[in-house]
Amino acid sequence: MSRKIQSRSLFSKKRSKDRDLKYWLALLFVFLGLVYGGIFIIPVVPNMSSVENPNLYKVKINPQSSLSSIANQLSEQGVSINSVVMQVSARSLFVGSKLKPGTYLLPAGGSLGKILLQIARGDRVRESIAIIPGMTIWQLRGIIDSHAALIHLTKGMSNKELLQSLNLSYPSDEGIFLPDTYVFDPDEPDINIYRRAAQGMQKQLSQIWGQKEGGLPLKTPYDLLILSSIVEKETGRAGDRDMVAAVFINRLDRGMPLQTDPTVIYGIGPKFDGNLRKADLRKDTPYNTYMHKGLPPTPIAMPSKESILAAAHPAKSNALFFVAKGDGTSHFSQTLKEHETAVDRYQRKIAPKNSAN
Template sequence: MSLLAVVAIAAILVASSCWWWVNSPLALKSPSVDLTVEAGSTPKEIARDWVDAGVQTEPWLLYQWFKLSGQSRQIKAGGYEITSGATPRDLLRMMVRGDESLSFVKLIDGWTFLRFREELNKADGLKHDTTSMTDQAIMTELGMAGVPAEGRFYPDTYAYTKGTSDLAVMRRALHAMQKQLDAAWASRRPDLPIASPEQALILASIVEKETGTEADRPKISAVFNNRLRIGMPLQTDPTVIYGLGEKFDGNLRKIDLLTDTPFNTYTRKGLPPTPIAMPGKAALLAAVNPADSRALYFVARGDGSSEFSATLAEHNRAVNLYQRNPRKSP
């Protein structure tokens, strides 16, 4: 057999072995292995990082595959995960496509910033950079020094990759709220008694906390807009509860309504100094587009909805019907 034939056969065997390896499942130390590929990482570093993370192969093999594929320069930074059965071809294809492994954190309409932070602290895979930071320090880090954190973050579901900072999620939620607030303010009625987007945000947070059913939201907004217009105290329990903070034990007492705080809308006229929760899109729009109504009062019917009244006499009758004698309610 000629030397040329031997070389050709050897080349075929090597190529066959490479083809077999590239398309064979990688051995993993655990059912899944994840890695964050940092921007600027070289193919050689990425191969080594995958092995360090739990891919059981030689890093030089992975590196050679990346290089010989002709796609090593197309690898994208991001968070990735492979599971049992993944081949070297699958691994490279995932990074070239940028098919990141995502986790999700859901923020609910009506949550406070404290509740928001608690949820982020529980989220798997996030870097908890804000754990020891005050609310004020967080806002400074986000470029909003001196702006209260409450109400400034939009409730939504946010996707993230492993190793993402909780500050990055906060920044996205902050920008999302500003975008939604700007859009709502641009759509506002011209005769509102509120003068700025910030006041709209505060009012929206109250509407969010007072609304039991979707259909009532614009009507509840109308009540508070009407009260603001005539200088009547808002007299809304959620603001009082917010002002009590950790002192609130789940039972709002008459003494609480009489004890003055910056958030007590029974003892002070106008809006409280900050929002009291994270309002959703519907509450933002309702705050600046109230229903056409002369109502100044509302009372819970007991089924989640509310009864609205234009006069105190009507309101007192509604209170008697739905609260003091609930068995007579229709």
Template sequence: MSRKFQRRTLFIKHSKFGGWKSFVLSLIGILILIYAAIFLWPVVPSASNIPEGSAYRIKIAPQSGLSSISKQLAAQGISSNVLTFQIAARALFLSSKLKPGTYQLPTRASLGNILLQIARGDRVRESIAIIPGMTIWQLRALIDNHPALIHQTKGMSSKELLQALGLFYPGDEGLFYPDTYIFDPDDSDISIYRRASQAMQKQLNAVWGQKDEALPLKTPYELLILGSIVEKETGRSSDRSLVAAVFVNRLNLNMPLQTDPTVIYGIGPQFDGNLRKADLRKDSPYNTYMRKGLPPTPIAMPSKESLQAVINPEKSDAIYFVARGDGSSHFSKTLKEHESAVDQFQRKRNAPAKSNSQ
């Protein structure tokens, strides 16, 4: 082979290699530019265009595909056209990982950062807390006034709310399990009621399954009623099962429950904090001084612990208790012992008695 031919062959090989290398380098350069644009170019309005200079919120509807998401965001002010959004999502391998919800984006956020945030599901979440011992009117006011909920139940009567939830009870008191409920902004308030009522039904059924046949309760609803009374009467959690024992013992003895919280509940939201003797003498379905047995409905939202205390009360012969003034109670088996405890813990304190004397 001549030297001239060898030089020509080497030149061709070198040219082919150089062309391929140039192509790869060009492709890498293009990809760098694309990814730089995705992560460096802001597509969210600047702080000056956002009310009060706050972050920018977008919302993605459930069960949205990539095309739908890109259109939703474009309609909400993301300054990236639909095609660019879809290309960027595919370039980052996120097209099938984008999650619905409400997202709070930093001002001047890039398309890449937005896509990563949506793929992580790092969205805005709201919460509402149902506290043990809360009454239905307190709960409804709490939900009615929550700014992040869509208020479909506001103004509904108790009966209408129960119908909307598919529940069949004498009232809506006590039916909603105390817990913190997390939700997306603009969820319906009825979804909170539904989740809380389902949680209470689940808890009630689980606890009822532990019931001793000797317990003087006929239905899970009666368990809910007595659980709510124990909830309102317990100042210290360690006393819960003893408080439950007193009321179970009274039911077994056919004694009136004689519990102030039921009378207070019967007075309603207008109760001024001062329970008078006249209130105890005024007959109502909730006056357990004048009527034996359980009141017609629960008087609050009981906790799991109060339900369990009713099912598993302390083994005790006590039928009276009185508040000591430190959150705990003194329990007595006889009226004489109880009167002595009342003298010790209430009458000698020279203060208006919060009659937790049962």
């Protein structure tokens, strides 16, 4: 009899413990529900009717910020966040170490949970600047100087000062920036764009120089960059690049002047009005390749990777001349006589003598 009573007593205690466990688990779930409900329901982002977009609220988080620092930064910018609540919430959502710096547009009236997840995703405002192949340094500097999202540290610097800021020793800052689209955070210093673009070009130029064709009349990677910029400006159709490069390589090999209009235009500078005159071709500047043999002293634009590759791997051709056909392509000739006939046909619109017309 006593064993049955003892057994019932043990069973009763077990049931009591099970009830207690369920009770505490229920309380825990209720507590977690309240916590998570509070995180995702209670608004912390103010509603602003005076800003351009009343549905979004702009905040900025600095790089290498701790959780408490992020909380303080958001609080200083008008977001109603307690530092302790922020840290507990971030860790409970497992994003405490994933919050990313940057400028964010938070939804007005948004909850702490929503903005923590947004910041953890890095769903922030991004800006961009595109360096277009064929762009000159004065065009690039104008675009960067006028970009409202950048901190302008280089505005007003001379070209030499810009090179010194980048620790570069090129004769000019022309052509040394890799054409690409550069994405950045608002309020980033403009020198960072120049640095990234210069490093990209140096890396690309070095790689292509190491794989160039043998026997080219180019002494340095900078020579390759100069020639590439001329190929870039002289090419109307991508498929003609290697032939354009071949013409200039052949002329350099033979000691002939390059006789290319884009270098003359570059020598005129930003004041060029779009009309190249005979007087311009007779004006003696270092970039007048009608008057001076060899390469000009610096690049004349930012060349694309394709133009650098073409200059490093020109077509196998004996062509010494080319003329634009008017449709974006060029006609290439090996002799002056053939070239003059092509100029008559495509530029002067004079029909060949054996034409039926």
